[in-house]
């Protein structure tokens with residue numbers, strides 16, 4: 464189960480999943496972050512929906 468993360472909507476940088484008990488996605492370039500979610504998939508979706 465590997466969900467694909469879109470590149471950062473702000474700088475196009477590489478995004479990575481963070482967290483263990485709660486999850487969020489952060490850009491490795493500009494430190495933009497998604498909200499935090501209990502479900503990993505929700506964090507990924509939130510990030511990917513961001514425009």
Ligand SMILES: [Zn+2]
Pocket residue numbers: 471472473474475476490491492493494495
């Ligand atoms: Zn970025």
